[in-house]
Structures are given as structure tokens and as C-alpha cells.
């Protein structure tokens with residue numbers, strides 16, 4: 001594709017993704033790559049994008065630490081502009097033969113930088129700028145072919161550039177909002193130094209992605225597992241635009257969907273020119289889960305059965321291509337930024353493994369962040385209920401029922417979940433919440449209903465705030481809203497005698513209970 005792009009080398013800094021996001025906010029494509037990316041790999045990226053510059057991210061280590069992440073010095077010889085930030089700044093200085101040492105006074109937080117030369121990345125900035133610092137080491141000297149562009153009280157070389165080559169270093173973090181003119185600095189790098197064109201817009205993306213899908217699949221048939229979630233829905237919509245009726249979208253109803261979900265998905269996709277197949281597989285999923293209590297076993301069984309159902313339909317369609325809703329963070333997380341410890345097995349149709357032989361796998365959203373996927377979905381005419389929907393686990397309500405899954409429990413859980421959803425949405429709290437739902441616990445407790453003793457289920461309400469689900473805080477829902485939910489659940493669901501509110505953050509808890 002002909003997008004101008006910046007590669008962001010990941011040295012392990014907590015703001016690495018933020019750098020990538022900020023660049024994209026300026027309509028320039030960015031890709032996060034591992035710090036040990038080789039020259040050859042950069043050449044491969046050039047086949048896909050017009051690489052216009054490199055950014056070296058921050059990182060937790062010192063350039064002198066054993067095993068500290070390094071950059072192949074040959075990369076600095078390929079005449080692409082380079083901007084080093086924090087660790088990246090120190091690494092550039094170190095590779096050039098400068099002196100980097102622990103500073104006597106560490107700088108954390110907002111610091112005033114004096115701009116000595118407002119040129120290049122610092123063009124147009126004032127003499128004094130508020131910048132966000134977070135470093136232990138400092139660059140103390142540089143070879144004569146470099147010049148100092150800024151300093152602070154404790155950092156003699158807070159910004160530098162090479163006198164002939166487009167190589168820059170900033171000790172601070174321009175990507176963080178506390179660096180007041182951080183965006184201006186990044187824009188200077190993108191547009192003045194790298195001469196990027198701001199052509200990464202979602203309209204452009206849709207055009208080019210559609211053409212690419214059309215070219216990849218040609219006049220052959222393709223199939224997609226459509227869950228009704230944002231990713232598979234957007235991938236379906238884009239593929240529909242590219243190949244129309246040659247796409248079959250398969251909606252596997254495992255019986256653990258929220259109320260009205262199967263009907264809603266079917267109705268939404270009716271207006272798209274595709275083949276839509278809804279498979280009612282409720283009985284076979286229930287059968288396979290009989291007697292199963294262990295959460296991981298449940299997840300595994302549901303994942304496997306899902307694939308089996310999907311493969312059966314796929315075979316009938318004669319599809320040669322499999323379309324998946326994989327998005328950019330999925331790729332990053334399964335790539336070099338691996339999570340070391342597996343907490344739970346996520347069943348995700350975007351990562352559908354399949355034993356079937358497909359001629360090719362098509363992933364039209366593979367380069368997009370979640371909010372970019374939302375923009376695409378909106379532009380392709382998907383309704384707000386899909387564009388703005390909260391995440392929903394692949395195994396559905398089955399992992400929100402603690403212990404064995406039975407038909408009775410699914411019915412209770414579904415009703416409770418609908419009440420939580422309705423009341424939160426009515427209360428206007430929805431926009432600030434990442435997720436809100438009910439969990440049917442396996443604790444029974446004594447209650448009193450209509451003057452008689454009742455012994456029934458305990459439902460837990462879970463509502464969390466989060467940015468990307470890696471961490472989450474329980475939401476401080478007003479008591480009146482909780483009261484309304486609790487009253488409705490105990491009134492409308494006879495088998496429930498008690499409602500509790502989950503006040504645990506993630507970590508230590510996870511968002512879902514299983």
C-alpha cells in the first residue's frame with residue numbers, strides 16, 4: 001500500500017504504543033517493531049509502506065546494563081531520519097561515542113527545558129518549554145559532529161541533532177500530554193524532517209483495503225466467522241464491499257449469547273450483499289458442557305466445538321479463503337510483546353485456528369487499532385450498537401456462570417445481564433465504562449420472598465473502567481443505580497435471592513470471573 005509510514009522501535013518503554021498512536025493521529029501510518037529489527041526486515045517493510053523515518057522508544061534500562069536492548073548500528077547508515085526518545089536518545093548518543101552516565105539528580109515529571117536552538121524537531125518552540133521527563137541516565141557529551149539543541153537544570157544535553165544527518169534525540173517524552181508542545185515536536189519530525197504525507201485516513205484505508213481484498217480473493221469464495229463483535233463485523237463489512245455474495249458469514253449460536261443477540265446480528269447483516277448463515281448449535285454445546293465445572297475446560301470445549309461447527313459449514317460453502325478480524329494489537333501481543341504468563345485461554349474468533357486447508361487467510365484489519373476499526377465500521381454503515389459495543393468474551397455467558405452450565409442457569413444469567421445492561425444504559429453511565437454485566441455465582445443463600453423462606457442464587461454485578469483491559473478498576477456506580485438493579489433482579493428472577501457488587505480491581509482479579 002502506498003501509505004507513508006514511521007517505524008517505532010520498541011525498547012520496552014511504557015509509552016511505546018502511545019508514540020504509535022500519536023503518529024497515526026496525524027494521519028501518518030506507524031508500526032511498532034522490535035528493537036532488534038534488522039536492515040533486511042526494514043527492506044521488507046518497504047515493500048508494504050513508504051518508510052519515511054524511524055523513532056526509537058524509551059525503555060526501562062540503562063545503555064550500560066548487561067543485556068540492554070541494542071539497535072543494529074547499520075540501521076543508522078541507511079539515511080532515514082531517526083528520532084530517539086529517552087532511552088532512544090541515550091542509545092543514539094552512546095552509539096555515536098558520546099558519554100551517558102547516571103545523573104546526580106534524576107528527573108521525573110514535568111520539567112522546564114531551555115531550547116537553545118529551535119530548529120528541526122524543535123522548530124517554532126519557545127525559549128522555555130514544559131516537557132515530561134522520566135530518566136535516571138543522562139547524556140553528558142557528544143562527538144563534534146553533533147550539536148546541542150536544549151538543556152535543563154540537571155541535564156546538559158536534553159536534545160541534540162547530528163550536524164549533517166537527520167538524526168535527533170530528545171531526553172523527554174513528546175508523546176505524553178504533559179509535554180505541552182509534544183505534538184508539535186512530533187509533527188515537526190513527521191512533516192518537516194521526514195516529509196511524510198498525511199495520507200493515513202480511514203476513507204483511504206477502506207478504499208485500499210477493499211482493493212487489496214478483491215485482489216487477494218479474486219472471484220473465489222471466502223468465509224468468515226461473524227460473532228457480532230466489532231472486529232469480525234468490520235471485517236465482514238469490508239469484505240462484503242470487496243467481494244459481495246462470494247463471502248459467507250457464519251454466525252455460530254452456541255446458546256450463550258446475550259438476549260436478542262442472534263436476531264440482532266442477523267438483522268444487521270441482512271442489508272449487506274453477502275450470504276449469511278446462522279447455525280443453531282445450542283444443543284451440541286450444552287451437551288458437551290454437561291458436568292464440566294473447571295473454567296479452563298469450559299473455555300477449551302467451547303473453543304473446539306466452535307471450530308468444529310465452523311469447519312462443517314466452511315466445507316459446504318467451498319470457500320478457498322478464510323477472512324479473519326485480526327487487529328493490530330492482536331498481532332503485537334502474539335508477536336514480540338508476548339505476555340509471559342497465561343492467565344486464561346481466550347477464545348477469540350479473530351484468532352480462529354483451523355485444521356482446514358485454505359488457500360489463504362485474509363486479514364483486512366490487521367494494521368488497525370481498535371478505535372480505527374470503530375471508525376471503519378461506522379463509515380461502512382454498521383449501527384452504533386455494533387460500533388460502540390462493549391467487549392464480549394467468545395465463550396459468552398458460559399464463562400459468567402460459575403460451575404456447571406445448565407439451561408436454567410443460562411436463562412437466569414441472561415435475564416440478570418439484560419437488567420444490568422438496561423439500567424446502566426438508562427443511568428447514562430455507559431460511556432465511562434469498559435464493561436458491565438452480571439455473573440451468576442455458584443453460591444446459594446437464604447432470603448425471604450413473600451414472607452416465606454427462599455433459598456436461591458447469588459448474582460454478582462461487575463462494572464469496570466479500563467483503557468485496554470490489561471488493567472481495570474471497579475466502577476464507582478452510584479448506590480441508587482445498584483439498588484435499582486438489585487431490586488429488579490430479585491423481583492424479576494424468582495431463583496435469585498441476593499445481589500452483590502464486585503469491588504475488585506484487575507489485578508488482582510480479572511474482568512471476567514472465569
Ligand code: XMP
Nearest residue numbers: 346347348391392393394395469510511512
Ligand atoms: P479478563 O477476564 O482476562 O478479560 O480480564 C480481559 C478482556 O477480554 C475479554 N475476554 C475475552 N474476549 N474471547 C474474547 O474475545 C475470550 O475468550 C475472552 N475472555 C475474556 C473480557 O471480556 C475483557 O474485556
